[in-house]
Amino acid sequence: MPAPRHTKETLNLAAGAARPLTLAQRSNLLAPTAWGYAAWRARSLTWLTGQPFALEREATLFRALCRPRPGERWLDAGTSTGFYAGILAGAGCEVVAADLSPPMLAAARRRVPEPAVDWLLTNLEASGLPVASFSGITVGATLNETRAPDRFLAELQRLLRPGGTLWLMYLVRTGGPLQAALSRPALGGLTFPDPAWVARQLPACTRTHAARWGAVTFERYERGR
Numbered sequence: 001m002p003a004p005r006h007t008k009e010t011l012n013l014a015a016g017a018a019r020p021l022t023l024a025q026r027s028n029l030l031a032p033t034a035w036g037y038a039a040w041r042a043r044s045l046t047w048l049t050g051q052p053f054a055l056e057r058e059a060t061l062f063r064a065l066c067r068p069r070p071g072e073r074w075l076d077a078g079t080s081t082g083f084y085a086g087i088l089a090g091a092g093c094e095v096v097a098a099d100l101s102p103p104m105l106a107a108a109r110r111r112v113p114e115p116a117v118d119w120l121l122t123n124l125e126a127s128g129l130p131v132a133s134f135s136g137i138t139v140g141a142t143l144n145e146t147r148a149p150d151r152f153l154a155e156l157q158r159l160l161r162p163g164g165t166l167w168l169m170y171l172v173r174t175g176g177p178l179q180a181a182l183s184r185p186a187l188g189g190l191t192f193p194d195p196a197w198v199a200r201q202l203p204a205c206t207r208t209h210a211a212r213w214g215a216v217t218f219e220r221y222e223r224g225r
């Protein structure tokens with residue numbers, strides 16, 4: 001397996017101490033979660049949407065709406081085991097695949113041995129990466145897990161260059177009892193945002209596409225020029 005080009009670490013532990021992680025985020029720091037994640041991911045959208053939703057269907061939707069091009073620089077925000085990073089590398093993009101979990105990044109590097117991917121350990125609520133450094137950003141459900149989704153979205157908007165694409169897949173608020181339970185800090189601390197709230201966190205961006213199956217939404221935003 002070729003070695004990854006770089007593995008950088010910008011996890012600011014002092015900042016992390018001031019901003020404790022959710023239980024869901026902490027569960028991703030455990031090696032067994034990382035070992036099982038790809039298997040869960042392959043089936044999760046079928047369970048969550050209530051219809052056949054293989055990874056290839058999600059990849060096809062992403063490629064059709066976002067059209068990543070060779071040479072573009074993309075960020076995969078909360079890559080876990082590298083699903084979107086792999087699609088982007090396959091499209092010829094330069095990819096920064098970021099996550100705050102070392103075991104997830106280790107599993108991703110094994111699963112996606114692509115030299116075009118830089119694996120980056122960081123908390124994307126405050127990454128320290130240069131402003132406007134990406135043509136596109138993918139977010140596969142990280143919005144549901146991050147501790148402060150407002151800070152997370154503000155940071156992604158900061159990192160997106162004018163005219164750039166932001167792709168979000170997340171579970172929307174349904175008001176159901178299961179979501180209410182999983183939102184409690186002791187049971188995960190997950191967030192299930194309302195799409196209108198998400199749009200308000202991205203004032204420099206326009207939502208160009210939205211498609212929803214059950215509680216799962218896919219949204220494409222474009223940053224103004």
Ligand SMILES: C[S@@+](CC[C@H](N)C(=O)[O-])C[C@H]1O[C@@H](n2cnc3c(N)ncnc32)[C@H](O)[C@@H]1O
Pocket residue numbers: 025028029041077078079080081082083084098099100101104122123124125139140141142145146147152
């Ligand atoms: C639901 S999983 C993402 C799945 C992946 N994007 C995909 O499409 O298969 C959430 C991932 O985001 C990471 N994560 C959560 N909050 C984060 C943050 N603030 N910064 C960086 N990574 C984060 C977790 O460690 C976890 O691996």
